[in-house]
Amino acid sequence: MxxxxxxxxxxxxxxxxxxxxxxxxxxxxxxxxxxxxxxxxxxxxxxxxxxxxxxxxxxxxxxxxxxxxxxxxxxxxxxxxxxxxxxxxxxxxxLGRKSLLKRRAPGTGRQIQLIAANADTAFIVSSCNQDFNRARLERYVSVVREAGVAPVILLTKPDLCPDPQRYAAEAGTIAGDIPVVLVNALGDQPKAALADWCRSGSSVVFLGSSGVGKSSLLNALSGRPVAATRAIREHDDRGRHTTTGRRLHLLPDGCAVFDLPGMRELQLVDAGGGIASLFADLDSLARRCRFRNCGHETEPGCAVRAAVEAGEVDAARLARWRKLVREERFNSASLAERKAKDRAFGKAVRTILKQKEQERR
Ligand SMILES: Nc1nc2c(ncn2[C@@H]2O[C@H](COP(=O)(O)OP(=O)(O)OP(=O)(O)O)[C@@H](O)[C@H]2O)c(=O)[nH]1
Ligand SMILES: [Mg+2]
Ligand SMILES: [Zn+2]
Structure with missing residues (x-):
């Protein structure tokens, strides 16, 4: 049939x-x-x-x-x-992917870990508590943009915070065009608050540290408890790594939702474009530095340092950008090196096999 x-x-x-x-x-x-x-x-x-x-x-x-x-x-x-x-x-x-979220695998290996494929929207989830970290949000945005996925910043637990608007305001300055949504994941808010992105036929993913409420959000969208959730540690607001498997859930109204384990670290690899798009101002300044490989530290003719000195660029923002760029270059270079080594190894193996084959003849 x-x-x-x-x-x-x-x-x-x-x-x-x-x-x-x-x-x-x-x-x-x-x-x-x-x-x-x-x-x-x-x-x-x-x-x-x-x-x-x-x-x-x-x-x-x-x-x-x-x-x-x-x-x-x-x-x-x-x-x-x-x-x-x-x-x-x-x-x-x-089939060819519409988008691909990936990172350098945690630990000492240099492999790439594929996080999720074909998501349309990524909700970068953080809570209005000690989990909130601007540099981490910028890191997520870089990865998400590089992946070809549209980022939305979701701030959970506003109900436990005396001044959630302060967090929303700070998140709003990361990039003007990224929506920021404050949402209590436990109530009935998520469905309406995320309706613009959770349409039938689309795929959305919740990304963030353990304990920020990713599974709670999925449950709220589903209308029933499809994923386990667990209280976070009180003294530091850290989660307990409740979700362990990677799964795509199908909601009754036709939206597909990824629920993934909380990430301890999101190491950048092959994300140069994503970083450049978030830090476009610094990226274009850097093109005006005298040296193409300028580290924006002590080099003469550095347009980036000049802009900091002129008060046009925030020094802390420059520091966060440099950290991401350095890390991304290091991880991508070691990945390229590894690939080259793997290729060389594969070639050596093939040569030996060929020799053996010839000897047998
Ligand atoms: N008050 C309040 N509690 C929340 C909110 N969102 C999540 N929680 C609670 O925070 C705890 C952690 O939520 P989870 O949904 O398990 O977090 P997670 O991001 O899935 O965590 P991992 O699976 O470990 O990555 C649970 O006790 C939730 O009930 C919120 O907006 N308000
Ligand atoms: Mg979870
Ligand atoms: Zn420079």
Whole structure:
């Protein structure tokens, strides 16, 4: 039986056949962007499925009439779309991504960790308490922008804070065009407060430290407790890493929501563009420095230092920018080095195998 996928393919003007009832694929976040990479024939043979859970050894994938698992693949993350190959599930084709959130994996390894694929909006969640940290918010914004995802800053726990507007005002100065929303995750506010972004067919992700209320927000949007939540530590407002798995939840009204574990650190890698867009003023000043590789410290002819001295640029902001740039360059360079090493190693292995093969002949 071939399903009729035609309405998920790009429609010609006047040829729209959309209905108002949501199909499973639409609830999963299937969009023309993905449909354009396939054909009706492809979809009939290898149906589209989305990765909704990532486990150590397997991935849960869901499609129009399919809910199953495929073996774990390091190149695939939660939110990815695959064309499911019934005969060889492990060889299912990965569709091109609309967006990809990633970071340098924590620990000493230099690998990249894929956080979530194909999110449309990222809610950068922080609380109106000791968790609030401007430099961390800037870090998240850089990663989110680089990923091709639209950032929104969400400030939770205003109900526990005497002056939540102070936090909102500070967050509002990070970038003029990023919406800032104060929301009590425990009440019934989230649905209305986030309605502009949580539309049917779209995918949204909550990012932030442990304990800021990411799972509470998901529960509020769902209208029922689909994810576990746990009280934070009183003395320092830190969370207890309650959510451990990475999962995409489907809401009844057709929005897909990622619930991820709280992140201890979000190390930047391949995020130069995201940093440059958030610190566009400093980035363009730096282009006027005498030396192309100016560190904006003691070099002569440094346009950035000159601007600080003239009172045009805030020294603290410059310090935060430099820290992000340095870290991003270091991580990206070590990643490139690692890739080169891996390539060299792969080449050496192939040479040895070839020699052995020749010896056997
Ligand atoms: N009063 C109040 N409590 C909140 C709010 N948001 C979250 N909480 C509480 O904060 C605690 C942590 O919330 P979670 O939803 O578990 O936080 P999380 O971000 O999912 O944490 P991890 O899964 O550990 O990353 C819970 O006790 C929630 O009830 C809020 O806006 N107001
Ligand atoms: Mg959680
Ligand atoms: Zn300089």
């Amino acid at each position: 071939a399903r009729d996928y035609s309405r998920f393919l790009p429609t010609t003007p006047g040829g729209s056949t959309r209905t108002t009832t949501l199909s499973t694929l639409e609830r999963l976040g299937w969009q023309p962007f993905f449909a354009q990479q396939t054909s009706v024939e492809d979809l009939a043979r290898t149906p589209a499925v989305r990765v909704t859970e990532v486990h150590r050894d397997r991935l849960r994938v869901q499609g129009a009439d399919f809910d199953g698992t495929i073996p774990f693949r390091p190149d695939v993350t939660v939110g990815d779309w695959l064309l499911y190959d019934r005969d060889r599930p492990a060889a299912s084709r990965l």
